[in-house]
Amino acid sequence: MSEPFMKRLPKGSDLLEAITAEFKARSVTKGTFTLIGALSHAVLGYYDQAARQYFSKEFEGEFEIAACMGNVSMKDGDIFVHAHAVISGSNYACAAGHLMPGSIVFAAELSAMPVPGADLLRDFDEETGLALWKQS
Numbered sequence: 001m002s003e004p005f006m007k008r009l010p011k012g013s014d015l016l017e018a019i020t021a022e023f024k025a026r027s028v029t030k031g032t033f034t035l036i037g038a039l040s041h042a043v044l045g046y047y048d049q050a051a052r053q054y055f056s057k058e059f060e061g062e063f064e065i066a067a068c069m070g071n072v073s074m075k076d077g078d079i080f081v082h083a084h085a086v087i088s089g090s091n092y093a094c095a096a097g098h099l100m101p102g103s104i105v106f107a108a109e110l111s112a113m114p115v116p117g118a119d120l121l122r123d124f125d126e127e128t129g130l131a132l133w134k135q136s
């Protein structure tokens with residue numbers, strides 16, 4: 001079982017990929033995390049419930065990661081990170097959403113809490129169109 005860990009993520013990395021890499025490096029298949037820091041480019045998404053698809057928006061500029069939180073579970077046999085973020089720019093206005101690929105780290109501090117026990121599996125959920133945790 002993995003211990004809780006804290007890690008600074010590399011400048012210039014893709015935030016979602018860098019978070020995922022830290023869990024994969026430790027073979028952590030289930031857990032939660034929080035993260036704060038800054039981005040030099042941001043991509044956030046939201047899930048259109050009627051269209052049953054994600055839409056994303058790119059934010060040009062530099063941003064504080066005022067809050068980012070998420071979880072780790074298993075999807076299609078691989079470690080999968082689900083994260084949401086609240087970002088703020090020079091005008092202090094916030095934008096928030098589902099963290100998408102393409103958000104570039106300026107600085108990021110990850111605080112991670114692995115959770116022991118059986119893997120948590122994601123599977124396609126017909127009702128929502130999302131890959132959700134299987135009910136046990």
Ligand code: ZN
Pocket residue numbers: 082083084098099
């Ligand atoms: Zn989400």
